[in-house]
Amino acid sequence: MTHHLPPQPAISEATILSTVAAVCDAAALAHDLELFLQQVVDTLRPLLDTDRVVVYQVLPDQDGLIAAESVGADWLPLRGQLIYDPCFENGWGDRYRHGHVGVVTDVQHDHLEPCYADLLTRLQVQAKLAVPIFAGTQLWALLIVHRCGGPCNWHQSSHELLKHVARQVGQTIYQNELERQLAQQQTRPAPEQTEQLFQLFTDHVDQLLFIRDAVSGQFLYVNAAFERIWEQPLAGLYDDPGLWLRQIHPDDLPQVLNSVGRQFEGNSVRREYRIVRPSGEVRWIEAHVRVVEDDQGQPRYMVGWADDCTEHREQQAHLRAAEATLSRRVGQEQLLRMLTARMRETLDFETILSAAVAGIKAVFSADRAVIFEILPDGNRRIAQQATHPNYVTITDAMIPPGPLSPDYTARLRTGQPYIVNDIDTALWSSEILAFLNNIMVRSAMIAPIAHPFGGDSHPVWGILVVHACGKNRQWQPFEANMLQHFADQLTTALHQAELYRQLQAANRELDRIAKVDSLTQLANRRWLDEYLNQEWQRLARERKPLSVVLADVDFFKPYNDTYGHAAGDQCLIEIASTIGYGARRPADLAARYGGEEFALVLPDTDTAGAIRVVQTVRHHLQILALPHGASPNSPTITLSFGVATLVPTPGRSAESILAAADQALYAAKAAGRNQYQVSAQGPDQQ
Structure with a gap:
């Protein structure tokens, strides 16, 4: 078997059904069997995207005749040729008579009988799909699809399409043969005609076959399949021709009655309807009826067949459901x-x-x-x-x-x-x-x-x-x-x-560490400078004031010398918490400026507001009352403050306000410490 062949594209259920319907329509309109077969192969070849489609009629002597063909311009035409297939002698014919579907995906690599591979190669065939056509119970022909340009991995939907079409072709051939024999018998005496009819119809037992008088509606012949399908005695139908009609499901009866009139318009009528058996079981019936005319063109007989198609419809429903499930599954996966x-x-x-x-x-x-x-x-x-x-x-x-x-x-x-x-x-x-x-x-x-x-x-x-x-x-x-x-x-x-989330938390912590003084947990000098520049530029655009307060711990070196560095660090931590009272708004920033110096950045704050902030810090510092025995001015820790307020301008840098605050702080310390001084450079002095 050939491996790794690309699959043939699938044929949808809707396409299969429409194609079979088209074949049924062609059968109903065709009065020439040869023309009908040609229409079938011409329809199938482009649909299957293949190189050749033939109807291979099986002859009694095991020869075969190409009865119809549709072939591409690049390939050998076979129509009308008698072809001897030596492999029929090895049982191939019997396999097809039992419904076998012949599949060849690659002539060069499939394990074929040498005689069969020889025959296909001579006919330019690289891949083949063949289904039997039965006229009644007789193997009449094979419907064959050839791929000549290369191998083909036939899709299952191609099998289904050919089976359905072959079935309709077989029924048409069989009905055509019945009509031909009936036409021959119309001139014979009645006893001979009756005998021939009996012989004709007893050959077929799977389907219900019937002949009715086109004028009276009386059944002239019905085979025994009626009893099996309708579950009614056959004699009852001869006595009561309307018996079959009364068992039709009430929902389907109107369309059946409507189709009866079309039988006399020169058409072969195909019906599908439900019947209700005496047991209450509902079965689906497929029926085909055609009116046969006499020599004067008047309706003489109604001939036809009917079959129980319940299982077939269930299979089709299952196939459609499977296709819908597959489609839904593909859509879900996508x-x-x-x-x-x-x-x-x-x-x-x-x-x-x-x-x-x-x-x-x-x-x-x-x-x-x-x-x-x-x-x-x-x-x-x-x-x-x-x-x-x-x-x-x-x-x-x-x-x-x-x-x-x-x-x-x-x-x-x-x-x-x-x-x-x-x-x-x-x-x-x-x-x-x-x-x-x-x-x-x-x-x-x-x-x-x-x-x-x-x-x-x-x-x-x-x-x-x-x-x-x-x-x-x-x-x-x-x-x-x-x-x-x-x-x-x-x-x-x-x-x-x-x-x-953990990465974000780690990054936030790294960012915090990069901006925070490790001892006091206030902003460090790096973040102070960055933030001050940011606010300077913003307030320069908005033409609003910016205040900066610098604070220095009075006599901190003697404190360290007296109490030790550990106590000095703790002192700075306590002072940092006090400085934090000055940064109450979201935009305010408290920072450690360096050593024992601290800073407050107060955006959108004038001088009076900055002084109120200083007074708040001094108030909390007094409440804190950290002892300072080495201070010559006060028994507790005190701070000196320098306050500067400016309205930023694009032409100046943020360092100018720090310099002004530093000068004010220097003045406070020079005046005796434990106080604040305001920079002489006010917000209007640019």
Whole structure:
């Protein structure tokens, strides 16, 4: 078998159905079998994107005739040729007579009989797909598709298309043969005609075959299949021609009656309808009817066949459901990939959770998607949710308090998702069931979210839940697996978000360390200079005043010499807390200027405001009353202050206000300390 061949594109269910309908229409209108077969192969070749489609009529002597062909211009035409296939002698013909589908994907590499490989090579065939055409029970022909330009990995939908078309072609051929034989028998005596009809129809037992008088409606012949399909005695139909009609389902009867008139318009009528058997069982019937005219062109007979197509319709419904499931699964996987990609675009966990519930609700066409966080004490809270407007939004107060049951917790710890298609059958506590009924949940899918840092004591961070509220939903296992996959992605996002939070905290701490004096925990000189320049530029644009206060501890060296450096450090810490009373507004900054000097930056503050700040600091310093036995001026620690106020201008630098405050501080110390002095350079002296 050939490996690694690219798959043939799939043919949709809708395309298959429309093609079969087109073949049925062509059969109804065609009066020439050869023309009908040509229409079939011409229709199939572009649809299957292949090089040659033929109807290979099987002859009694094992030869075959190419009865119809549609072939590309680059390939050898075969129509009308008699082709001998020696492999029919080795049982190939019998296999096709039993419904075998012949598949060759690569003539060069598939394990074929040498005679068969020879034949295909001579016909320029590299890949082949063949299905039998039965006229009644007889193998009449093969419907064959050739790929001449290279191998082909035939898609299953191509098999299905050819089977459906072959079935319709076989029925048309069979009905055509019936009409031909009936036309020949119209001139024969009645006894001979009856005998021929009996012989003709007893050959076929799978389908219901019938002949009716076109004028009276009387059944002239019906085979025994009527009893099997309608579950009524055959004799009853001869006595009562309307018996079959009375068993038609009431919902389908109008369209059947409507189609009866079309039989006399020169068309072959195809019907599908339901019948109700005497047992009450409902079955689907497919029927084809054609009116046969006499030599004067008047309706003479109604001939046709009918079959129980219930299983076929169920198979088609199953196929459509499978195709819809596959389509939904592909769409869900695509949306989940998009959602996962969006999650990777941000490290903010709240943003991730919000996008997750909205996306998951859409992916699974759910009524609600919820992420519950399990707290250390076992209680749950709503981390995020997305809910359809028709249903209630869950609040934390609605969640039953207390930890989950041990069985529920143990199931979450397995890390596996699970499905509850009917909440009423779930083995949960009465409190949980009451909660779910309160929020109108009918079905649910649950996936645990592992805790990346929880360890054995707290392995589950939370629960990702999808709700169906309007009615019960039959969730599929692959959907639960997809939900768990996304829950695992949330665990990864949680891990990354926590690492990012720790990194941000570390960066903030580094930033704080870079700006804060380690002893006093006030701003350091570096941050003071940076902040002062920043405020200087801002207030220069706004033309507002800026005040700076410098403070110096009086007689601090004698204090250090008397009490020691450790006491001196503690003294500076206490003074720093007092200086902090001067920076009460968010824009104010208290800093250690250097050694025993401190500074206050007071944006948008005039001289009077700066003096009030100094008085506040002095007041708290007096309350603090730190002893200073080595001071010649005061028994407690005192400070000298220099105050400067300027309106910043672009032409001057922030150093000018520091220099003015420093000059004022020098004047305060020269005047005897324990006081403040205001710079002679006021805000209007630029």
